[in-house]
Amino acid sequence: DTAVSQTPKYLVTQMGNDKSIKCEQNLGHDTMYWYKQDSKKFLKIMFSYNNKELIINETVPNRFSPKSPDKAHLNLHINSLELGDSAVYFCASSPRPRQGLLSPLHFGNGTRLTVT
Amino acid sequence: GENVEQHPSTLSVQEGDSAVIKCTYSDSASNYFPWYKQELGKRPQLIIDIRSNVGEKKDQRIAVTLNKTAKHFSLHITETQPEDSAVYFCAADTLINTGTASKLTFGTGTRLQVTL
Numbered sequence: 001d002t003a004v005s006q007t008p009k010y011l012v013t014q015m016g017n018d019k020s021i022k023c024e025q026n027l028g029h030d031t032m033y034w035y036k037q038d039s040k041k042f043l044k045i046m047f048s049y050n051n052k053e054l055i056i057n058e059t060v061p062n063r064f065s066p067k068s069p070d071k072a073h074l075n076l077h078i079n080s081l082e083l084g085d086s087a088v089y090f091c092a093s094s095p096r097p098r099q100g101l102l103s104p105l106h107f108g109n110g111t112r113l114t115v116t
Numbered sequence: 117g118e119n120v121e122q123h124p125s126t127l128s129v130q131e132g133d134s135a136v137i138k139c140t141y142s143d144s145a146s147n148y149f150p151w152y153k154q155e156l157g158k159r160p161q162l163i164i165d166i167r168s169n170v171g172e173k174k175d176q177r178i179a180v181t182l183n184k185t186a187k188h189f190s191l192h193i194t195e196t197q198p199e200d201s202a203v204y205f206c207a208a209d210t211l212i213n214t215g216t217a218s219k220l221t222f223g224t225g226t227r228l229q230v231t232l
Contacts, residue, residue, distance in 0.1 A: 029149035031217060041203055043222040055217045058216050064117070090159060094218075101167075101210045107159040 005029050006091045006108035013081055014116055021076045021111045023091030030096040031055070032074035033105065034066060037088040049074055050096060083116045088112050120142040120208050122223030129196050130231055137191045137226045139206035148218075149182060149189050150208040154225075155202045163204075164191070196230045203227050 006023040013019055025032060025090040034046040034054075048056040049068040063079040074091060119142040129135050141149075147168035152160035164190065166173045166180045171215040173180050177196075182189045193200055 018145050041154075041225045041227075043205060043225075045219065045221070048217065048219070050213070050217050055213055056219055097211060097215060099216055100147075100211065100215060102164040102211070104150045104165055105160075105220060107161070 002009070004093055004106050004108040006111055008111060009109065010112050010114075012114045012116065015080050015081055015083060018079045019081060020043050020078070020112075021089055022105075023074045023076070023108055025072055025091075025093040025106070025108075027093055027106060029093035029106070030071055032068065032075050033069070033081055033092040033094075034074065034091040035066055035107075037090060037091060038111070039087070043090070047074075047076075055104075078113075081113075083115050086102070086115045118146055118208055118219070118221040119221040120206060120221050122142045122226060124226060125224065125231055126229070128229045128231060131196060131198060135193045135196055135200070135228055135230075136205065136229075137204055139189050139208075139223050141187050141208040141212055141221075143191070143208065144184075144187065144219075146208040146210045149180070150207050150209070150220075151180060151191050152207065152222075153202045153204065156230075160205060165215050175199045196228075198230050198232065200213075201230045203230055210224055 003024045003065045016032045033048045051071045052068045065077045068074045088110045092105040122139045150165035153163045154160040179192045203225045209220045
């Protein structure tokens with residue numbers, strides 16, 4: 001009954017491969033995100049989707065392509081993996097702002113991607 | 117865009133002492149400031165938050181203060197315990213997309229170590 005679940009938990013792959021990470025939330029939230037946490041623990045937003053619509057697309061290489069089939073799912077596909085892509089990727093969700101009021105993010109458990 | 121600075125990057129205190137983590141932000145439009153705790157190998161989890169119309173908020177041993185004029189906010193943990201050892205992140209949230217979405221920017225994290 002995990003609120004935000006992402007799979008796989010660990011992903012080890014070679015340079016040049018293509019891989020996907022899946023995320024699902026059962027909180028009924030409208031907005032979903034992908035964050036990247038590097039080895040120094042910095043948390044950087046990559047993408048956010050509001051009810052399947054792309055809202056935030058930070059300066060992320062085109063090799064990263066998010067897909068949101070419905071508002072409960074946000075997947076991340078990565079083409080031609082590079083060594084520098086090694087990080088922990090967190091999916092998160094939150095309710096849409098209501099009358100200017102913002103709400104906290106709920107994070108998934110993360111996917112540790114290691115590119116060799 | 118928003119820039120959040122966080123200090124110190126590491127903090128070591130003895131059990132029972134207080135710990136203070138400070139953050140500054142740059143975008144005066146930010147109006148929601150959550151704090152997250154991340155234990156080793158786990159996901160970030162919300163521990164307390166504060167909105168821009170409030171100057172201080174307390175929850176048991178944890179308190180946050182916000183100075184909107186100076187764009188400063190701080191986390192105070194009293195009577196620290198070994199289980200408080202973790203990485204703490206401040207964050208600033210700003211409405212975007214005509215108020216239908218928001219963008220959360222994290223500080224660089226503080227590694228708190230509580231020693232016996």
